[in-house]
Amino acid sequence: MKKMFFGLMGLFFLSATLTPTSNAWAGNPYKIVWQHCGTGAEVEMVIRCRLVGGDECFANWQGHCDEPGAGLD
Amino acid sequence: MLRKSLSIFLLSFISCKQDINQFSFEPISVQKPLCVSEIGESLEILEIQTKYPISGTPTILKSDRYYYLFEEGIVTSLHQVSLDGKVRKSIDFGYDDKLNADAITQVVLKENRVGIVSRGNLVVWFDENLEEMESEKLPFMANFHFIMDENRMISFTNRIDDQEDFDILIQQNGEVKKELPIRKDEYNFVYKSYSPFSEWNGKVLFSQAFNDTVYVWDQEGFLPLFHVNFGVNAVSDRLTQIQHPLDMLAFFNEKKYHYLPGEVYGMDHDRVLFQINEKGNRKIGLMNIESKELTVYPGIVDNSISNMILYFPQFSKGGELFFGISGEQILENYDRIPDSFKHRLSPEYAESFFIYRLKIKSE
Numbered sequence: 001m002k003k004m005f006f007g008l009m010g011l012f013f014l015s016a017t018l019t020p021t022s023n024a025w026a027g028n029p030y031k032i033v034w035q036h037c038g039t040g041a042e043v044e045m046v047i048r049c050r051l052v053g054g055d056e057c058f059a060n061w062q063g064h065c066d067e068p069g070a071g072l073d
Numbered sequence: 074m075l076r077k078s079l080s081i082f083l084l085s086f087i088s089c090k091q092d093i094n095q096f097s098f099e100p101i102s103v104q105k106p107l108c109v110s111e112i113g114e115s116l117e118i119l120e121i122q123t124k125y126p127i128s129g130t131p132t133i134l135k136s137d138r139y140y141y142l143f144e145e146g147i148v149t150s151l152h153q154v155s156l157d158g159k160v161r162k163s164i165d166f167g168y169d170d171k172l173n174a175d176a177i178t179q180v181v182l183k184e185n186r187v188g189i190v191s192r193g194n195l196v197v198w199f200d201e202n203l204e205e206m207e208s209e210k211l212p213f214m215a216n217f218h219f220i221m222d223e224n225r226m227i228s229f230t231n232r233i234d235d236q237e238d239f240d241i242l243i244q245q246n247g248e249v250k251k252e253l254p255i256r257k258d259e260y261n262f263v264y265k266s267y268s269p270f271s272e273w274n275g276k277v278l279f280s281q282a283f284n285d286t287v288y289v290w291d292q293e294g295f296l297p298l299f300h301v302n303f304g305v306n307a308v309s310d311r312l313t314q315i316q317h318p319l320d321m322l323a324f325f326n327e328k329k330y331h332y333l334p335g336e337v338y339g340m341d342h343d344r345v346l347f348q349i350n351e352k353g354n355r356k357i358g359l360m361n362i363e364s365k366e367l368t369v370y371p372g373i374v375d376n377s378i379s380n381m382i383l384y385f386p387q388f389s390k391g392g393e394l395f396f397g398i399s400g401e402q403i404l405e406n407y408d409r410i411p412d413s414f415k416h417r418l419s420p421e422y423a424e425s426f427f428i429y430r431l432k433i434k435s436e
Contacts, residue, residue, distance in 0.1 A: 043355055048145075
């Protein structure tokens with residue numbers, strides 16, 4: 001939950017400071033990479049920033065897949 | 074004459090319809106997981122003890138002599154592991170190094186070399202002692218390259234390059250071909266994938282998130298192999314309504330849709346395994362090309378040695394499926410694992426990483 005909270009805070013901050021005029025977000029200027037978390041059954045996604053050509057990666061966006069997913073019982 | 078023409082028209086319509094039906098399959102869900110004993114001939118479990126516990130889900134690669142674990146969590150490290158599970162060497166990647174950890178897009182193998190791909194188009198090759206050898210510029214930029222041999226490579230761009238209009242780039246004997254035009258009206262979904270390609274009967278399978286079709290690349294070209302018909306649960310044009318990452322998060326939290334997340338595993342002559350996301354749950358689909366049956370299982374369970382739920386493989390290679398399990402997962406399931414497996418674990422097992430190597434039983 002903590003990583004989701006910080007990820008969302010980061011996104012809110014960026015959406016407030018970088019008002020998405022036109023289709024800038026759709027163009028993925030910050031190279032967000034969505035990543036499935038854990039090896040469990042539940043779909044849980046975190047955002048990773050990867051650099052392709054610049055210093056554009058905002059660490060506070062990122063989540064780490066450090067929690068195992070929900071189990072199959 | 075009119076009746077004859079009408080009959081020919083109806084017959085050709087029916088035969089076309091049959092062709093479509095043979096290509097598109099409605100999945101049949103079962104409650105019981107797929108058991109290792111049903112699909113496997115033998116299972117080997119390796120415990121790997123690294124200096125620090127591996128964070129996240131490392132990428133597993135296997136050459137003839139070593140495993141490689143590429144960790145992209147709190148640290149970015151490459152571990153070389155002997156086939157009996159001993160860590161031989163490791164490289165840590167920092168943010169000020171020549172190879173910037175944030176710029177690494179993939180790790181690839183070619184013969185006995187391991188290559189770190191930076192920014193999707195530059196490979197730095199290391200030898201078996203993890204000594205740097207040389208750099209190589211790839212013919213195109215892509216998030217995932219699948220090297221078949223010296224003359225053949227297929228790559229999934231995964232929207233790494235805003236100027237590129239195609240998802241698939243193929244280099245074969247010096248020629249470059251492009252397939253699957255990018256739908257620019259959809260949200261620019263870039264994602265980490267472990268097995269978008271998989272070798273199968275000398276061909277290469279391909280699967281991509283939200284495109285419910287599995288493709289095959291062979292001498293004939295790049296063609297759809299089968300489509301999964303999710304009916305009213307399909308995502309269809311929902312991604313065209315998404316422009317912002319927050320919308321995408323909302324989409325994932327809706328848990329309303331069924332789709333392929335883009336992970337595929339070739340099994341044997343007639344069978345293809347792939348991941349399915351069903352309303353927020355990850356499942357495993359098994360397509361039997363011969364019997365034309367598509368079955369969806371809630372996951373794969375090791376009922377032979379550890380009684381662990383493996384969920385799904387990370388990749389398949391040479392008739393074997395490879396799974397990665399953290400020691401933490403084993404600790405959480407300690408009550409369900411048999412004593413015979415408990416005795417095999419090291420005292421520090423909870424901080425280890427485990428590779429399950431399953432040799433597939435031919436049907």
